[in-house]
Amino acid sequence: MQQAALSVSSLAKSYNGRTVLDDVDFQVHRGELVAFLGANGSGKSTTLKCVAGLAEPDAGRIELDGQQLAGLSGRQLALARSTAAMVFQKIHLVPRRTALDNVCAGGLARVSGLASVSPMFFSRQLREEAMACLDRVGLADRALEKVGRLSGGQQQRVAIARALCQRAAVLLADEPVSALDPNAAEHVMALLAELAHEENLAVAAVLHQPELAIRHADRAIGLLHGSIAFNAPVAELNEKILHTLYSPERNAA
Amino acid sequence: MSVLTEPRAGKAAKSWNTASSAPAALRVPVDPNRGRKRMLWVSAAAVIVALHVLAFAGTDFDPALLVDGWQGMARFISDAFPPNLDWETVIKPGLDATLVTLWIGLLGTTLSIPSALVLAVLASRTTTPHPAAYQVSRSILSFFRAVPDIVFALIFVTAVGLGPFAGVLALICHNTGVMGKLWAESMEETDQGPQQALSTAGASKLQQIAHGSLPLVIPQFVGLLLYRFDVNVRSSLVLGLVGAGGIGLLINQAIKSFQFDTMLTHIIIVLVLIIIVDQASGFIRRKLAV
The missing domain is CATH 3.40.50.300 (P-loop containing nucleotide triphosphate hydrolases)
Known part of the structure; x- marks a missing residue:
């Protein structure tokens, strides 16, 4: 094994x-x-x-x-x-920032210098990786929306995308x-199972x-x-x- | 607690079971500390009254004096009317000086942002990197807050001479202390979840603050900043009195040369400025709150 x-x-x-x-x-x-x-x-x-x-x-x-x-x-x-990446019951995203910026923050351990200070300085590479993570959870079309405007289930999926951007095992x-x-819960659980089996x-x-x-x-x-x-x-x-x-x-x- | 409430619940239930028409009632237990609490109230009231007696004596508080001296006040006010509305010698210099007052307030506020921000992050329990940094930055903030801006102005005047620059420096110092404290407090009150989430993602402390804590408090920070701008414009008026330039200086000169009608014009200009600044900052803060 x-x-x-x-x-x-x-x-x-x-x-x-x-x-x-x-x-x-x-x-x-x-x-x-x-x-x-x-x-x-x-x-x-x-x-x-x-x-x-x-x-x-x-x-x-x-x-x-x-x-x-x-x-x-x-x-x-x-x-x-x-x-190891963590996803929380209370989601813990920054509601005023876009879904994309929140997902990029998952990759902060890999950035240094100016990018540590503001999302304005995130590299194109990091943004594109974050977009792929958002796409993986089915929210690529909401990338530039503020997280506070998304539904609870969508927010939790953004949080999962942030965990993916962390490149965790x-x-x-x-x-x-x-x-x-219940509906959103079902959706999120199916996504977690999918990530285990396919990724x-x-x-x-x-x-x-x-x-x-x-x-x-x-x-x-x-x-x-x-x-x-x-x-x-x-x-x-x-x-x-x-x-x-x-x-x-x-x-x- | 449960020992006290349980028998009451039991009795109430019984009276309903017997379907009696009178509502259930139970004697309210006597608070065993009632005497002590009453004593505490009485002594607190006695202390407050005693302090006020001392304060009245210490400030020569005497309403009769005000009644007797009303003519002096009436003469002063009648001298001030009508206000001197001469454009060249009064209104134009007044408006120019008011603009200087506004600039002092603006720079005193914005230039204190970097120092206030650094000290606020260090002095907030949720973001400070070390307890020692927390204590030191709290002490620095307390010092800047405790020394009045007018004292800072007097100190800076000795270095850079009379004029608005000394006023700006004084406001930067005092405002760093006040705004830093307000910001640190609003940071301690915000949700630490996002910061915690980023810490599990391997983000450094600085990254956690920049991407987890600060973005949550920006609306509060801007609101407090506007409030401080409002206060600082008013403070810079008083700074003018000690030689830091602006309209305060003109008011002081008018009083000293007994030109009370000129003084009144300046005061009216100040009043208009204060109302405009107050309304504008209030408007923006309301917009931000939504």
Whole structure:
């Protein structure tokens, strides 16, 4: 089997003495979409945040595209981490800028000098690459529109284009469709699956709806109280497993 | 909290079950801190009253004096009427000087943009590269804000002599302090999401600020800039009084040579300028807010 694009082992994390992640091991390979399922507080978002560098794990090893993150620091760590791109529930684009400028910003790690200061100085090469990324998500015709004027689903697709412009091997999506209507959610999930299968990306998506995972993902990882309780192709997901994964939430509510 | 509210909910439910016609009622619990809170209010009020007594004494506040001296004021005002509307000696120099006042306000505002921007980025918790840079830039901003522009003007007059240039330099210093603080605060209030997203994309801190934070706050920045321009034009009037040129200087000269009718003309010109600047900046800020 080929080397995993994202490999996590013995990941542990606690906030104020409360264990959020406990000995989490998993791999995501190129060409597959892995859905992370679990109740609120089960640690699925924290897992992605640890990989993206938005949370600091207490212990564990993270390997991105064959490169070990431990031991790196500063600029080197930032560059190694940029192998993984992140898509957020709240999208996090700049609404006043055009879709194209927002997508170009995904490639900032490759630019230096004046282009660091204003989109006016982005190179033609970067713009054309960003256009191709927008085209990949089906929004080439909206390139010069301000992001704030696009619909939620279109905005999330621009955010995915920004991740593509980052030339990442791994795409991390933290509840990418929780803020979208069912139709737009379906569209975005289909796009993520397509990117995994056709562009050979390793996609890891935290999802709140198991049905979306069953329809679009190849494999599901279920977290329960910060540990992996399920890790198998989505075909093996059944009522009993879902009940186990989501029962803590029912008990609390 | 839940201990207090639960029995109340329980009782209310019971009275509805029995379908009694009287609405459910429960005695409001007595706040155990009521006495202390009342004491706090009374002592706060006493302190404020005491401060005002001291302030009245310290400023020789005496309304009777104002009533007795009304003739002096009436003489002064009647001397000022009618305003001296001579074009060559009063209105034309007045308009020229007003333009200088406007230029002082404009340059004092725009030339402080670079320094205010750098200090604002360093002094905003969300964009500062280091806690030490945050503390240092906050201190610099506080200093520039605390020293009044008129004091800066007096200092610069000793270096560059009397005239508008000293006024511009003074406004740059004071406005850097005020605008830098306002900008830093509006930056701390904005959404950090885009900046965070760019950090995961491997963008440097400078790139995160230029492409994630600053584009979000530009409308607020421009609004505050226009507000400061408005204030700075008015400040440059006062700077004229200490020799920094502009219409303030002419007003001062008119008073000193007892030409109150000339003074009145100048004041009317100033009034018109202030209204125009205020309306124009208000109009642009409203347009930006939409």
